[in-house]
Amino acid sequence: xxxxxxxxxxxxxxxxxxxxxxxxxxxxxxxxxxxxxxxxxxxxxxxxxxxxxxxxxxxxxxxxxxxxxxxxxxxxxxxxxxxxxxxxxxxxxxxxxxxxx
Amino acid sequence: xxxxxxxxxxxxxxxxxxxxxxxxxxxxxxxxxxxxxxxxxxxxxxxxxxxxxxxxxxxxxxxxxxxxxxxxxxxxxxxxxxxxxxxxxxxxxxxxxxxxxxxxxxxxxxxxxxxxxxxxxxxxxxxxxxxxxxxxxxxxxxxxxxxxxxxxxxxxxxxxxxxxxxxxxxxxxxxxxxxxxxxxxxxxxxxxxxxxxxxxxxxxxxxxxxxxxxxxxxxxxxxxxxxxxxxxxxxxxxxxxxxxxxxxxxxxxxxxxxxxxxxxxxxxxxxxxxxxxxxxxxxxxxxxxxxxxxxxxxxxxxxxxxxxxxxxxxxxxxxxxxxxxxxxxxxxxxxxxxxxxxxxxxxxxxxxxxxxxxxxxxxxxxxxxxxxxxxxxxxxxxxxxxxxxxxxxxxxxxxxxxxxxxxxxxxxxxxxxxxxxxxxxxxxxxxxxxxxxxxxxxxxxxxxxxxxxxxxxxxxxxxxxxxxxxxxxxxxxxxxxxxxxxxxxxxxxxxxxxxxxxx
Numbered sequence: 035x036x037x038x039x040x041x042x043x044x045x046x047x048x049x050x051x052x053x054x055x056x057x058x059x060x061x062x063x064x065x066x067x068x069x070x071x072x073x074x075x076x077x078x079x080x081x082x083x084x085x086x087x088x089x090x091x092x093x094x095x096x097x098x099x100x101x102x103x104x105x106x107x108x109x110x111x112x113x114x115x116x117x118x119x120x121x122x123x124x125x126x127x128x129x130x131x132x133x134x135x
Numbered sequence: 136x137x138x139x140x141x142x143x144x145x146x147x148x149x150x151x152x153x154x155x156x157x158x159x160x161x162x163x164x165x166x167x168x169x170x171x172x173x174x175x176x177x178x179x180x181x182x183x184x185x186x187x188x189x190x191x192x193x194x195x196x197x198x199x200x201x202x203x204x205x206x207x208x209x210x211x212x213x214x215x216x217x218x219x220x221x222x223x224x225x226x227x228x229x230x231x232x233x234x235x236x237x238x239x240x241x242x243x244x245x246x247x248x249x250x251x252x253x254x255x256x257x258x259x260x261x262x263x264x265x266x267x268x269x270x271x272x273x274x275x276x277x278x279x280x281x282x283x284x285x286x287x288x289x290x291x292x293x294x295x296x297x298x299x300x301x302x303x304x305x306x307x308x309x310x311x312x313x314x315x316x317x318x319x320x321x322x323x324x325x326x327x328x329x330x331x332x333x334x335x336x337x338x339x340x341x342x343x344x345x346x347x348x349x350x351x352x353x354x355x356x357x358x359x360x361x362x363x364x365x366x367x368x369x370x371x372x373x374x375x376x377x378x379x380x381x382x383x384x385x386x387x388x389x390x391x392x393x394x395x396x397x398x399x400x401x402x403x404x405x406x407x408x409x410x411x412x413x414x415x416x417x418x419x420x421x422x423x424x425x426x427x428x429x430x431x432x433x434x435x436x437x438x439x440x441x442x443x444x445x446x447x448x449x450x451x452x453x454x455x456x457x458x459x460x461x462x463x464x465x466x467x468x469x470x471x472x473x474x475x476x477x478x479x480x481x482x483x484x485x486x487x488x489x490x491x492x493x494x495x496x497x498x499x500x501x502x503x504x505x506x507x508x509x510x511x512x513x514x515x516x517x518x519x520x521x522x523x524x525x526x527x528x529x530x531x532x533x534x535x536x537x538x539x540x541x542x543x544x545x546x547x548x549x550x551x552x553x554x555x556x557x558x559x560x561x562x563x564x565x566x567x568x569x570x571x572x573x574x575x576x577x578x579x580x581x582x583x584x585x586x587x588x589x590x591x592x593x594x595x596x597x598x599x600x601x602x603x604x605x606x607x608x609x610x611x612x613x614x615x616x617x618x619x620x621x622x623x624x625x626x627x628x629x630x631x632x633x634x635x636x637x638x
Contacts, residue, residue: 037505045501045505046501048504048508049500050465050485051489052489061498065505068502068559071446071560072446072448072450073447074444074447075448075451075518083521084524086520088331088332088375088576089330089575089577090331090603095375097371116235116236116468116470117469118468118470118471118472119472125468127480128474128479128480128482130480133477
């Protein structure tokens with residue numbers, strides 16, 4: 035198989051990463067080489083082998099669904115400082131919809 | 136150079152506790168040293184002089200009042216800039232988080248502060264810990280104190296370089312595929328990746344969640360063990376962290392002090408050597424094994440046949456988890472936002488991520504997006520998780536005939552800055568020996584085993600222990616360190632070139 039430049043452009047699009055044409059030309063062959071190097075793992079076909087996620091077998095740890103106390107007065111200035119845009123104690127975000135043509 | 140910065144952490148802690156020296160004096164000496172040499176080394180991204188000196192004073196006051204504090208109270212420490220520490224920016228060495236102030240502390244930082252350690256500042260790393268040289272840092276590379284034109288390892292190159300240049304006696308690193316051990320190896324310092332789950336990941340910027348683990352770094356094994364005991368333990372805020380009481384993953388300092396390997400069975404992993412390994416690295420490794428034999432250990436050769444797949448397995452699992460974890464950087468609530476006033480959310484996300492991530496982060500996010508995409512998930516991520524099981528089973532079989540496994544920590548000594556920066560696969564090879572440990576989630580550390588006769592640069596010796604048997608890493612590392620220091624007549628770092636303080 036192998037990844038073409040168009041494939042990489044599409045993946046970058048799915049990952050919401052804008053690439054310049056130069057970046058794409060640079061990254062695409064590198065990513066293709068890596069994919070080629072790792073593809074061999076896909077040959078493990080044995081269905082009897084369980085997948086390993088947590089090495090000690092810890093799964094689905096649960097805890098009580100309780101809100102922890104939050105010090106809003108202390109938190110607010112940090113959130114405001116870190117926010118790209120802030121208005122009336124809320125994050126101001128860009129519009130979601132395209133403008134009607 | 137002031138003598139205080141050459142002392143090890145245990146000795147500093149002892150002198151501070153007995154009031155022979157104050158924590159303020161020690162802390163100030165570290166900042167003087169940072170000022171003198173960090174222009175050349177560039178280990179730190181930020182320093183925190185005022186707050187550190189205040190914290191030092193507070194410890195001095197408590198000791199003067201007769202309080203009994205822990206063995207590292209008042210001792211300065213450097214923290215990798217992947218851990219949240221309120222009051223200082225946490226950047227992960229990425230433009231996308233430049234200037235970001237964390238609203239809370241990581242659990243590791245809380246434990247350091249509770250134990251009275253004095254945080255000097257935040258150290259450089261590869262962007263989002265993705266790299267083996269610190270060269271992917273958006274803020275420029277760190278330089279190896281042994282040879283300033285060489286890499287300090289990565290991703291935790293800043294922490295390792297801070298130790299090797301005597302800027303700090305202790306440091307915190309994180310290890311996803313070798314980011315504690317490989318920098319330790321190439322800088323002649325010590326670093327341990329504890330068993331997965333032994334240290335809380337809460338408040339540590341997530342890279343690959345099923346592999347990430349924070350751990351201790353220092354200039355000798357005992358100091359590393361003391362720091363290990365400070366940071367480990369179950370944390371309800373990290374669901375993957377494990378209860379350690381009754382295991383050998385806590386109280387490791389006692390084992391480091393004992394440093395006895397009589398009767399211990401040491402397995403040399405056949406697959407971690409040979410082609411691609413620098414001759415000088417293999418020579419020092421074999422000599423170190425003989426030193427352990429003379430100290431009473433037994434040696435067996437073991438085979439771990441699936442290790443040949445570990446690099447490929449890692450470069451499927453890690454990018455998959457990276458692409459998921461890094462999806463949160465979208466320019467909405469924090470971090471870099473790009474795009475004009477009329478841009479839509481979609482356009483802002485694309486522009487912000489395009490401008491905010493460096494080349495390596497982009498490579499891995501795209502690779503991970505591919506591995507997780509419809510139609511490929513089972514073939515790639517699913518198969519890789521199965522291979523992970525086979526690699527873990529290789530370890531389990533090996534541990535039937537030995538107590539620990541050993542290998543070189545890295546195939547080569549420190550390479551030149553710039554040498555591999557545009558050849559991702561060559562760069563990934565740096566972590567050949569360390570990656571299997573993360574995939575299996577077990578414990579391992581690197582301890583110096585001399586200078587390579589090829590180039591006079593430090594060589595690291597890796598010790599790998601079964602899950603929750605972290606103490607064995609320290610036991611073997613301490614025995615090797617003691618024997619080699621006796622042979623040499625001094626610690627390895629004494630051979631590092633003096634850094635021009637007037638530079």
